[in-house]
Amino acid sequence: MKVKSRMATLDDIHDLVRLNALFNGVRVKFDHLSTQFDYPHRVETPIVAQVDNRIVGFASLCLVPHIFYDKPHAEPTELFVEKPYRRRGIGRLLVTHIERLTYEGGARELFVLTGFDNDEGQYLYHAIGYEDNDRAMSKDLLDEITTIDS
Numbered sequence: 001m002k003v004k005s006r007m008a009t010l011d012d013i014h015d016l017v018r019l020n021a022l023f024n025g026v027r028v029k030f031d032h033l034s035t036q037f038d039y040p041h042r043v044e045t046p047i048v049a050q051v052d053n054r055i056v057g058f059a060s061l062c063l064v065p066h067i068f069y070d071k072p073h074a075e076p077t078e079l080f081v082e083k084p085y086r087r088r089g090i091g092r093l094l095v096t097h098i099e100r101l102t103y104e105g106g107a108r109e110l111f112v113l114t115g116f117d118n119d120e121g122q123y124l125y126h127a128i129g130y131e132d133n134d135r136a137m138s139k140d141l142l143d144e145i146t147t148i149d150s
Helices: 010-024 030-038 090-104 119-127 141-149
Strands: 003-007 044-051 054-064 073-081
Touching (some): 003 090, 010 030, 010 044, 010 054, 044 073, 054 090, 090 119
Antiparallel strands (some): 003 044, 054 073
């Protein structure tokens, strides 16, 4: 079994759509994903994990410049490996690839946001040295904006 990670290309779009549907339950349109790949100011970098010739996982790195700081903000926005391929080091390989891109991009810290119920993800991140830190908060703006516009 030959395993590798690499930057995703336009040729990987069908696999990325398939894997994202398994991961997030959302089927992204091919045209939308193609447009995102071609966008010149894209801040999110998709990475794929390949076993032999099959794409079995993906991750994305969001690397955003700070206006007030020298170092950019770095955050993995996605990390998914198909169930039959889990517990084989593929998630770790994807995170290591993200860490390398983060460092090459000038950031020196990686911020991970994962769900409270994502036990597998939390286990992986803890196993490779990540620590619980800070608190994340969110707010759904759609209802508020709809109310303001009414």
